[in-house]
Amino acid sequence: MILxxxxxxxxxxxxxxxxxxxxxxxxxxxxxxEAGTAQAYPRVRTEQEERGKRVYEANGCLYCHSQQIRSTTxxxxxxxxxxxxxxxxxxxxxxxxxxxxxxxxxxGPDLAxxxxxxxxxxQHKHLxxxxxxxPKSIMPSLRFLYEIRPMVDGKPSPEAIALTGAWAxxxxxxxxxxxxxxxxxxxxxxxxxxxxxxxxxARE
Amino acid sequence: MVPAELMVRATLLFSVIAFGGAAALVLAWAVxxxxxxxxxxxxxxxxxxDEPIGQPTDRTLxxxxxxxxx
Amino acid sequence: MREMKPNAVPTAEEMRRASLERVAIDxxxxxxxxxxxxxxxxxxxxxxxxxxLASFKMHIPDxxxxxxxxxxxxxxxxxxxxxxxGWGSMAGIASAIWMMARLGRVELKYGGLLVVAAMIWxxxxxxxxxxxxxxxxxxxxxxxxxxxxxxxxxxxxxxxSACIFVNFTRRRERHVYVSQWYILGAMFWMPMxxxxxxxxCVELPARGVVQSAVNWWFAxxxxxxxxxxxxxxxxxxxxxxxxxxxxxxxxxxxxxFWSLALFYSWAGMHHLVGGPMPAWMISASIVGSMMMLVxxxxxxxxxxxxxxxxxxxxxxSPTLRFVVFGAMSYTVVSVQxxxxxxxxxxxxxxFTHYTIAHAHLGMYGFFTMVMFGSGYYMIPRMxxxxxxxxxxxxxxxxxxxxxxxxxxxxxxxxxWLQGLMLINPDVKFIEIVVKLTxxxxxxxxxxxxxxxxxxxxxxxxxLNLSGVxxxxxxxx
Numbered sequence: 001m002i003l004x005x006x007x008x009x010x011x012x013x014x015x016x017x018x019x020x021x022x023x024x025x026x027x028x029x030x031x032x033x034e035a036g037t038a039q040a041y042p043r044v045r046t047e048q049e050e051r052g053k054r055v056y057e058a059n060g061c062l063y064c065h066s067q068q069i070r071s072t073t074x075x076x077x078x079x080x081x082x083x084x085x086x087x088x089x090x091x092x093x094x095x096x097x098x099x100x101x102x103x104x105x106x107x108g109p110d111l112a113x114x115x116x117x118x119x120x121x122x123q124h125k126h127l128x129x130x131x132x133x134x135p136k137s138i139m140p141s142l143r144f145l146y147e148i149r150p151m152v153d154g155k156p157s158p159e160a161i162a163l164t165g166a167w168a169x170x171x172x173x174x175x176x177x178x179x180x181x182x183x184x185x186x187x188x189x190x191x192x193x194x195x196x197x198x199x200x201x202a203r204e
Numbered sequence: 205m206v207p208a209e210l211m212v213r214a215t216l217l218f219s220v221i222a223f224g225g226a227a228a229l230v231l232a233w234a235v236x237x238x239x240x241x242x243x244x245x246x247x248x249x250x251x252x253x254d255e256p257i258g259q260p261t262d263r264t265l266x267x268x269x270x271x272x273x274x
Numbered sequence: 275m276r277e278m279k280p281n282a283v284p285t286a287e288e289m290r291r292a293s294l295e296r297v298a299i300d301x302x303x304x305x306x307x308x309x310x311x312x313x314x315x316x317x318x319x320x321x322x323x324x325x326x327l328a329s330f331k332m333h334i335p336d337x338x339x340x341x342x343x344x345x346x347x348x349x350x351x352x353x354x355x356x357x358x359x360g361w362g363s364m365a366g367i368a369s370a371i372w373m374m375a376r377l378g379r380v381e382l383k384y385g386g387l388l389v390v391a392a393m394i395w396x397x398x399x400x401x402x403x404x405x406x407x408x409x410x411x412x413x414x415x416x417x418x419x420x421x422x423x424x425x426x427x428x429x430x431x432x433x434x435s436a437c438i439f440v441n442f443t444r445r446r447e448r449h450v451y452v453s454q455w456y457i458l459g460a461m462f463w464m465p466m467x468x469x470x471x472x473x474x475c476v477e478l479p480a481r482g483v484v485q486s487a488v489n490w491w492f493a494x495x496x497x498x499x500x501x502x503x504x505x506x507x508x509x510x511x512x513x514x515x516x517x518x519x520x521x522x523x524x525x526x527x528x529x530x531f532w533s534l535a536l537f538y539s540w541a542g543m544h545h546l547v548g549g550p551m552p553a554w555m556i557s558a559s560i561v562g563s564m565m566m567l568v569x570x571x572x573x574x575x576x577x578x579x580x581x582x583x584x585x586x587x588x589x590x591s592p593t594l595r596f597v598v599f600g601a602m603s604y605t606v607v608s609v610q611x612x613x614x615x616x617x618x619x620x621x622x623x624x625f626t627h628y629t630i631a632h633a634h635l636g637m638y639g640f641f642t643m644v645m646f647g648s649g650y651y652m653i654p655r656m657x658x659x660x661x662x663x664x665x666x667x668x669x670x671x672x673x674x675x676x677x678x679x680x681x682x683x684x685x686x687x688x689x690w691l692q693g694l695m696l697i698n699p700d701v702k703f704i705e706i707v708v709k710l711t712x713x714x715x716x717x718x719x720x721x722x723x724x725x726x727x728x729x730x731x732x733x734x735x736x737l738n739l740s741g742v743x744x745x746x747x748x749x750x
Contacts, residue, residue: 057413060347066625070548075621081699089550094482099414099475102486104545106625106696107332109703130335136708138332140346141339226462227535239450240528247520249449250377250511253284253292259518262591262651265664 041197042096045189052189055182057099059142066103067112069195072204083117084110085195090202093195108139115194123187124161124179132167145183150175295379300655302381303372306388308656308739310368311649313396315728315735317360318642320403322725324353329718333711343407351418352406358416358496359427360399362637364392365645366504367434370457372652373511374438377454378445384437391433398426414475414485416493424472431468435461452527456507459535463499467492483550487543494542497636502534502604505641506573508648509601513580516594516651517587522579530572537565544615547624556617563615570608577601592667596647599675603639607632621697627713628689631682638724639678646674646731653735659743661734670730677723684720688713 045053056062069085079085089112094100118126122133128146130137146161148171160176171177179187234240251257284292331337331346338344375382382388402419405411410420417424438461442454450458471492474480480488514521521527543551543559577598587594610632613619623629650667654660661667692710695701737743 058348058409058411059342059345060350060411060413062413062415063347063350068549074548075697076699078697078699082703091483091550091552093550097482098479098485099412100482100485101413102483102546102549104415104625104629107707134704136704138335138707138711138714140331140335142345143339144342144345230458231532234450237448243524243528244520246449246451247514247524249447249451250515251518251520252296254289255292255296255515255518256284257518257520260516260587260590261518262516262593264590264592264650264654264661265667266590 041199042093044096045192048185048188049192050189051182052185052187052192053097053101055145055186056101056189061111062101062103063105064107064139065109065111066106067110067193068102069110069112079110082109085113087195087198087202088204089195090199092199092201111190111193112195113193115191116196118190120187120191121162123190124183125163127183127186128161128163128177129167132164142183145180145186147178147180148172148175149178296376297655299375299379299381300372300652302383302385303375304385304656306382306385306392307368307372307652309389309392310364310371311653312735312739313392314361314364314368314645315649315732317356317364317399318728319732321353321357321361322721322728324349324356326718326721326725328353329714329721333714333718342409348407348409348411351411351413351415352403354416355406355419356399356403358501358637359402359419362501362641362645364395365649366460366501366641369508369645369648369652370438370461370504371434373453373507374441374457377447377451377511378442379447380441380445383441383444387433388437391430391437394426394430394433398423398430401426412476414489416496417471417475417489421476424468424476428465428469428472431465435465451511452521452524452531453507453511455528455531456503456510459531460500460503460507463495463503467495467499486546486549487551487555490542490545491539492542494545495539498534498538498541501637501641502538503531505600505604505644506530506534508644509577509597509604512593512597512647512651513577513601516591516597517581517584519580519584522576522582526572526576530569530576533565533572534569537562537569541566541611541615544620547615547617547620560615560617563612566608566612570605570612573601574605577605592661592671593647593651595671596643596650600640600642600644600647603635603643603678607635607640610635622690622693624693625696626689626692627685627710627717628693631685631689634678634685635682639682643674643678646670649731649735653738654743654746657738657741658746659738659741660746662737662743663734666730666734670727670734673723673727673730677720677727680723681717681720684713684716688716 068089069079069087071088072080080087093112094102124146126133126139127142129141129143130139131141150172151157151160151174154174156176157178159178161179163171163177239246248257255261327338327344328346328349331349335346342348371382371388398419402423405420405423406418411418412420419427438457442458471488474488475485475492479485510521510527539562541559541563543555544563547556581598588598614623614629614632650661688710691713692706695706695709
């Protein structure tokens with residue numbers, strides 16, 4: 001029966017161990033560099049980027065994309081070798097994230113540093129229809145974030161997404177594809193994803 | 205320390221005590237109450253006079269006349 | 275405790291009284307249990323629909339993309355929440371209500387309140403799933419339902435817990451059977467878990483990776499301290515009851531209960547293996563996961579030896595088929611889970627469909643199958659009708675059993691391949707995507723099979739509830 005009592009106390013301790021202790025260890029983390037300046041890392045996101053993060057959450061990008069680079073000693077160092085990041089991710093990279101979007105699935109590539117990889121234009125085309133940029137992609141099209149509307153005076157607006165191939169033929173003659181505010185915000189958020197800042201605790 | 209931070213800690217501390225404490229109390233009760241005294245009787249407690257040990261209680265698939273099992 | 279003298283032949287009067295008593299107890303649960311179970315089956319059908327949509331969308335990515343509410347990233351959490359909190363939790367609560375009444379040998383009180391709680395729960399799931407589809411998901415896994423759904427669910431959960439505890443104190447059988455231990459544990463843990471996790475992830479969020487720790491501590495404990503106890507409680511009651519043989523070792527079953535309570539709660543962090551977490555946390559979790567082999571071993575040995583010499587009953591009893599299938603899956607999934615937490619194993623399996631297969635073996639192969647079994651036993655005793663068609667029962671069993679086996683094998687194999695390719699930087703990412711499509715098709719086919727089974731079961735249930743079928747005659 002003493003044995004049982006031991007069990008019970010240890011159960012309470014898992015809570016303490018897994019939740020309380022990390023909190024003590026990590027809860028106080030903050031940005032490095034002078035807070036509020038452009039040098040601070042991680043910097044506070046702009047309003048638009050924050051909105052984009054919400055679009056990312058609402059549309060479940062998390063279920064196919066992770067945002068974490070694993071250590072050089074983990075899994076043949078594949079994360080870094082694939083060019084997904086230059087260094088491993090550390091807790092400080094996420095201090096401004098609410099909710100945090102580490103993810104648990106890699107149907108698609110890791111996005112922790114995707115801001116370094118593609119331009120806004122590429123991102124818009126890819127979101128509108130991933131197969132326009134990557135023919136064999138199975139990523140869902142997010143065209144509901146784009147508006148198809150007739151061109152003004154028959155001229156494309158500067159914001160319009162330049163469609164190619166079959167996708168250009170799909171929309172009515174004389175119309176164009178314009179990103180909604182949500183789409184612009186999402187792309188701003190994707191462009192902000194960048195963990196390249198050198199942090200002492202991330203060196204291995 | 206910001207109040208929100210304090211709240212988080214209070215929540216955590218409270219749940220540790222509640223989880224561990226409640227389980228300890230329950231176990232102490234169970235031992236005192238003799239819940240772990242006779243395991244044979246305990247295991248047989250789920251049977252009734254009309255559904256005694258040795259009698260299956262679900263023959264649904266064989267109930268219909270002449271029906272054999274797939 | 276009631277005296278049981280297995281050798282003494284009971285008199286006719288004793289038998290009559292026992293039978294009347296049991297029938298009265300079953301009747302007292304009727305409204306509450308039927309409401310919870312029928313709602314559960316409704317959500318199962320809804321959840322399966324979401325599942326199929328999500329599965330097909332994975333290989334037909336341009337299907338239904340005109341508007342946002344059916345995009346993959348919304349349908350996928352809608353699936354999880356409707357099956358885990360709609361189907362699984364509601365079916366589990368139905369079984370729990372009934373078993374607690376039977377094992378306490380007392381008629382259920384506050385059945386009306388439990389019906390109200392079921393309605394509140396249904397509203398919660400509808401609001402939550404609707405909110406996800408409308409684009410308000412929180413994107414915190416297992417806690418996606420947006421406000422106010424969690425509050426609605428928490429209210430209902432507290433009512434259910436309170437009813438179960440109050441009914442427990444009214445019990446006439448003094449002894450607490452192992453199933454009751456499990457149910458009481460679940461009813462205590464779940465409200466705590468749910469409310470604290472909701473609090474620390476959404477309402478008053480912990481910052482950064484601490485939130486991930488709370489998140490996976492919660493998500494894994496929903497499986498370990500809510501779903502698993504309810505499934506095992508049902509198996510520990512129904513297997514002995516159906517075959518008419520007491521559980522092989524009651525002592526082992528009690529050890530199993532307390533060691534589950536202890537070890538499972540440590541296991542969640544392996545979902546974050548390799549991530550930006552302090553290494554000791556993951557290590558603690560790995561130890562916890564390996565220790566899970568103790569309770570799992572206890573359960574596996576126990577169920578096997580209880581069944582030994584009675585396997586022929588599988589021919590006669592649909593309940594037993596489902597429950598034994600579930601119990602066997604439990605052993606497999608738990609042993610697999612313990613090894614999956616190991617680092618070498620995770621390097622391959624993490625971030626892949628392998629994990630998805632594992633999760634389905636647990637939630638479906640184990641829990642869902644046990645809950646089907648429990649439905650097959652409870653419902654006729656409440657409606658007073660036998661199941662309308664044995665043919666439908668067999669169809670249900672075989673399509674679900676083959677469906678989940680196919681699902682598991684396909685995605686386990688595909689997921690392992692995916693993992694090997696992911697950690698080989700020479701394989702281009704898009705090649706992995708392409709190589710995986712056959713397995714995604716396989717998953718969709720398996721999903722169709724299972725969904726077909728659910729429709730068949732839904733049909734059986736509707737027939738039974740609308741009074742089709744012979745008068746119930748004790749199932750013998």
